[in-house]
Amino acid sequence: MAVQLPAEFIVNVDNERCRKCKRCIVSCGFSALEFRNKVTPIHRRCVACQRCAAFCPEDAITITENQMAYKYNYSWTPEIRKNILKQAASGGVLLGGMGNPKPYPIYWDHMLIDACQVTNPSIDPLREPMELRTYLGAKPDTLEFSGEYGNVKLETELAPQLKLDIPVVFAAMSYGAISLNAHKALAMAAKRMGTMMNTGEGGLHESLVSYKDNIIVQVASGRFGVTGEYLNNSAAVEIKIGQGAKPGIGGHLPGVKVGGDVSKTRMIPAGTDALSPAPHHDIYSIEDLSQLIFALKEATGYSKPVSVKIAAVHNIAAIASGVVRAGADIVTIDGFRGGTGAAPVVIRDHVGIPVELALAAVDDRLRQEGIRNRASLLIGGSIRQSADVVKAIALGADAVIIGTAALIAMGCRLCQKCYTGNCSWGIATQRPELVNRLDPHAGADMLSFLLNGWSNEIKEVLGSLGINAVESLRGSRERLRGIGLDEQALKILGIKHAGIGQ
Amino acid sequence: MKCDGIPSGCAISGMISETGRRVDGRAVMKSIACMHDRSNGLGGGFAAYGIYPERKDQYAFHMMYDDFEAKEATEEFFKEAFNVDKDEPIPVHRENGIHNPPVLWRYFLEVPENKLRFISERDYVMKTVMELNSSSERAFVASSGKNMGAFKGVGYPEDIGKFYKLEDYRAYIWTSHGRFPTNTPGWWGGAHPFTLLDWSVVHNGEISSYGINRRYLEMFGYRLELRTDTEAIAYLFDLLMRRHRIPLEQAVMALASPFWKNIDRMEPEQRKIATAIRQVYGSALLNGPFSILIGHSRGIIGLNDRIKLRPMTAARKDDMLYMASEESAIRTIAPDPDKVWSPKAGTPIIGILDDGVE
Helix, strand or coil, X not given: CCCCCCCCEEXXXXXXXXXXXCHXXXXXXXXXXXXXXXXXXXXXXXXXXXXXXXXXXXXXXXXXXXXXXXXXXXXXXXXXXXXXXXXXXXXXXXXXXXXXXXXXCCHHHHEEECCCCCXXXXXXXXXXXXXXXXXXXXXXXXXXXXXXXXXXXXXXXXXXXXXXXXXXXXXXXXXXXXXXXXXXXXXXXXXXXXXXXXXXXXXXXXXXXXXXXXXXXXXXXXXXXXXXXXXXCCCEEXXXXXXXXXXXXXXXXXXXXXXXXHHHHHCCCCCCCEEECCCCCCCCCHHHHHHHHHHHHHHCCCCCCEEEEEECCCCHHHHHHHXXXXXXXXXXXXXXXXXXXXXXXXXXXXXXXXXXXXXXHXXXXXXXXXXXXXXXXXXXXXXXXXXXXXHHHHHCCCEEEECHHHHHHCCCCCCCCHHHCEXXXXXXXXXXXXXXXXXHHHHHHHHHHHHHHHHHHXXXXXXXXXXXXXXXXXXXXXXXXXXXXXXXXXXXXXXXECCCCC | CCCCCCCCCCEEEEEEECCCCCEECHHHHHHHHCCHHHCCCCCEEEEEECCCHHHCCCEEEEEEECCHHHHHHHHHHHHHHCEEEEEEECCCCCCCCCCCCCEEEEEEEECCHHHCCCCCHHHHHHXXXXXXXXXXXXXXXXXXXXXXXXXXXXXXXXXXXXHCCHHHCEECEEEXXXXXXXXXXXXXXXXXXXXXXXXXXXXXXXXXXXXXXXXXHHCCCCCCCCCCCHHHHHHHHHHHHHHCCCCHHHHHHHHCCCCHHHHCCCCHHHHHHHHHHHHHHHHHCCCCXXXXXXXXXXXXXXXXXXXXCCCCEEEEECCEEEEECCHHHHHCCCCCCCEEECCCCCCCEEEECCCCCC
16 A cells, blocks of 8 residues: 655745746756646645745745644654654665754753953954964974074974865765765865865866865775875875764765766766765774775875764764874764765664764863874864854864855755755756756855855954964863753863853 | 053063172062052062072972961971972061961972982972872962072062062062952962972963963873963973973964964975974963063063063163063163163063073
8 A cells, every 4th residue: 555645845836926937847856846837836746945936036935834744743743753654655764864953952052152351352353363274184292493592493394284274174075965066166165265175985076186285085985986096186085984974884875876977986887876885894993994094195195184084973082082093183073963965864863972072072082192182173063153163163173074054055955855866956966957056156156155254253253252363262161161051061061151250 | 769650450570680690689579569550469479580599409399388287288298209408487577468378388309319210300390299289279389499489479569579578589580470360369379470390470461272271281291270371371381391392482482473474474494383383382372461471490581472462661781681561660670771672572582591600
């Protein structure tokens, strides 16, 4: 017996206003609108991506939730019943796109930032220099000098460093999961703003090689597109062990998204599913990871920092410490709200921990062990605004990664249907007619504007904190206070409750 | 002489005779008193170098105790940790509006050979100071260097100076401080200078980067227990210059770094050094308003924050180098200096004892 799923959304077309231009019908990547003498919605196909509503010249379309599709029940929520119905029909694993949408605590929103009054004057960022420059990479404990006063020479050779003009890096999103135009926009914006984009695990399209000084290339368990040339067309190399949205499991890019160019870039036959195994098949222990780290350093002549990306899980502090000792120059920690093109919903919504707690635990642990300087911490998986960046850095991060925020800047409406490949906004799709909707130059502008806005906001906050360099914020938890947090959370975050002075 | 101070903030004043001439405490007291209105009676203090020439190879511990019970307990600890060559009360006279002073005692200590199997002598003494200051609420190490001492308490600096009878001490380096505490409580241990081994710091200002400076120092075994940011400055000098052997110029560059826009314009070798210092020692950057005087066994360093949010004037007269929050505080003791100048932000003024000076 076929299972009948009620429509999630109702598409309301105001026929008084509609002038039947059919633009909405073309706009919809999910074929949820048809023309039968007038625009006729097929409600069940609608994912509320808002493309039709956004592009309707008459503002004649609104989309509402189908509230009464499931009669109210506190325990058996519409989502749970919908999932049961879907599985009863298919017997499969439920897939979801984007990050964990569940109402778990968001610790960013329970932290408040300090400001100066009277004795330590605040600084006006419009009048005084305000420095955000950040270098990612391993730092020695100390520097050695030779020579006499006035003619001192530096004897220590530093490990390679990644220079960022703003401590915000675009998170790994693969070509395949997102479109080439989206990749181009990210690369252009990274170059313009003095930061980095990350290829994700899908290789680097040949048209982006000229942006290599602003690109982190990823080596994931599928090793798609990994060649010696690929590794060297980069500013840094990242080994992806885990991802916040799906810790402990691999990836699956459906064959339908593997067209000619994606197939070429990934070095797999067109139309085949791109399967990334759950573990790297050459990494089953920490010493294996260490070998891969040094293999990549050898392959790149020790000229680039190597990052290891891990998902925030319960024992993250010990894991991160091991990763640093294994030789990683950067540890990237992705929290359980991190986005994805596709993940089993059961994993996305229930596995991992918030990155705020993971970051605090890792920074503490590395300091206790005296190895905090040996690797930089990049964190992500819920960075939504400049305030989150400030709080993350105060907790101990060197810089943050943003994926979802970058996609939203380019038009994403968080419909969470990335895995279908039908993205109406031209982002998470390979359908040429949809990809063409995203102008890479316009996308780069929007991303640059976003970073520019955040940069100005971070400078405002630094000024109000009375400091003029971001390194004076980094790890300075004294400038944060908790609000509405219990003792345990405050202890883990290493901050005092609001109302407590020095 | 008339003193034309401008009332505002904390006050610092210091001087060095680079030829090693020892002068008594009256001059520095007169200088700091000139800036009376910059402090509020909640803290004053002095550091003096060269005051114990007959015991210059022993660690002179100046201790503050809440009561004699704490003194006894600490002395037990000293007996275990050191050879105590001599101990005596620090001479004071109880006038000048100084209320409820703690028990003030000094010890001349040597480190027994058998304690140094796994640790250098100075690291051992540093660890002892950390242990004392963090283990007891009622005993406090005011200073722990050789041939130097800190004299501090709650009161106006000129009253504290008279209380400690500083006219009876002769030193080639003096620093002093008048406190106007705002963000941390006024208590005897919290007065300036803050010291560790030979380092002493007097500080006008506030370190807005204290949170990270503290966590950074904790990675290297320092324990910051004094509820004030100035302590961090003393420990940073100890870490960078003594333990990491960073040359003075470069250490100062870490604490008051040049801006990137200036670094980018430096000559290649200088740029490499400055960039590496900021990359490696970013957590040691002192951010926020400060003018500080750092005393050490061989000299004195004056330093302003990187955008000079606190005042500092320097002057030279013969073998003397003076530094103070206000020019008036220098002219009141050296009315006719050879040279007077206002140092630039982040640029240190350095006074060094001549090589021959013991």
